[in-house]
Amino acid sequence: MGSATSSMAAKFAFFPPDPPSYGVNVEETTGKMRISDVLPREDVDVMKLTTKKGNEIVAVFVKNPSASLTLLYSHGNAADLGQMYHIFTELSLHLGVNLMGYDYSGYGQSTGKPSEQDTYADIEAAYKCLEEKYGVKEEDTILYGQSVGSGPALELAVRLPNLRAVVLHSPILSGLRVMYPVKRTFWFDIYKNIDKIPLVNCPVLVIHGTEDEVVDVSHGKQLWELCKEKYEPLWLKGGNHCNLELYPEYLRHLKKFIAAIEKLPCVQEVTEQATDKPESPLKTADHNTEKARTSTDQKEKSRTSTGQREKSRLSTDSREKARTSTDKREKSRRSIDRTGKARNSTDQSERARNSFDRLGDMVRSVGLCNVDCLRPAASEA
Incomplete structure (x- = not known):
């Protein structure tokens, strides 16, 4: 059966x-x-x-x-x-x-x-x-x-x-x-x-x-x-x-x-960073820790904090915030949210097939x- x-x-x-x-x-x-x-x-x-x-x-x-x-x-x-x-x-x-x-x-x-x-x-x-x-x-x-x-x-x-x-x-x-x-x-x-x-x-x-x-x-x-x-x-x-x-x-x-x-960040990157800095707290609200994060060197500033990564992966709202801070390179890419504008800005050959x-x-x-x-x-x- x-x-x-x-x-x-x-x-x-x-x-x-x-x-x-x-x-x-x-x-x-x-x-x-x-x-x-x-x-x-x-x-x-x-x-x-x-x-x-x-x-x-x-x-x-x-x-x-x-x-x-x-x-x-x-x-x-x-x-x-x-x-x-x-x-x-x-x-x-x-x-x-x-x-x-x-x-x-x-x-x-x-x-x-x-x-x-x-x-x-x-x-x-x-x-x-x-x-x-x-x-x-x-x-x-x-x-x-x-x-x-x-x-x-x-x-x-x-x-x-x-x-x-x-x-x-x-x-x-x-x-x-x-x-x-x-x-x-x-x-x-x-x-x-x-x-x-x-x-x-x-x-x-x-x-x-x-x-x-x-x-x-x-x-x-x-x-x-x-x-x-x-x-x-x-x-x-x-x-x-x-x-x-x-x-x-x-x-x-x-x-x-x-x-x-x-x-x-991809899952592998998050895992590697967690291994590199195991002492970095994920959920602490300690004021001194926040100060430490804001005073890191320029290289560290360019990286997204582990806490922010964790929040962005667990929260749609955080992803929306992440999207609003997109760099100039991302802004230059085609946006489907502005489909009409994208069509007007493309050349004739792309416009014919990008519809x-x-x-x-x-x-x-x-x-x-x-x-x-x-x-x-x-x-x-």
Whole structure:
């Protein structure tokens, strides 16, 4: 009975587009791999990665020359790289990050069949590629999980102690909880995010639509409540499961989150500083200690105090204060909060593709739906 239920849950979880929305070809002149039916771009690498399960998955890496952080994006159900390609390139541009997206086994032109364990192997292969091929460090990586993609994202997050941050977009508590309002975790359930989220040590942003008809907003809210390092969530009023990218608040909030994360020290730095100065108090209100902090040399002044770091990681309000003290370099970067001004200041070539309206059009044209197939499948069961 348990095995049958587990197989049923796995069946509900994976619905790759059939047929795939894209093909892969190799340019004769350059030998570079390309996604078919899209305009080739020099800032996008297309590659095939071999997972520890023996499958060969397709991945894309979008390079941004001004980026200090890299987003590893796990997309939702009923989508593949052909549908996500333009969205990935636009997000990289708008957010000022490098971005790697990949197809799960059995999706698009990736070989094998999708399963929970295969998706874990898939994201592991993508992350390994970031480390070995592009030199991306763990502390400079943000994991982004959309809907079903929240499963592999959180599985990897609990294994990366120095991870910079996590974004959960319309996440699920678990596979079974999408279909049934169970109150406990069963062994045969898949993507047990509800049990993994408390183990994530980095800041977590949760984005969910209040009118999500596929994965109720209560999933996102409960996951946010269970986070150790809560960042101000985004509950998009009226948003459903497939259209959150159409809301201007979506990009604005993501941009604000990225800017805050760039200013926060990574977990590794905080640990090293705590080891170097164990005598430095974290929660003391002693007046003499405060004097000592203010009288430190210029080098120490340039560093954020351990207490301030601790507060900034535990308090959204402190992060807001940190953002208001951004240096001139940060002010010079593109601001999604002032999307209109940014568009007016960009040159003609960037203006043509740096449009939020275009991103919205892409989402509309793709008609992405991540686990919409769960409902009819559950009804049949």
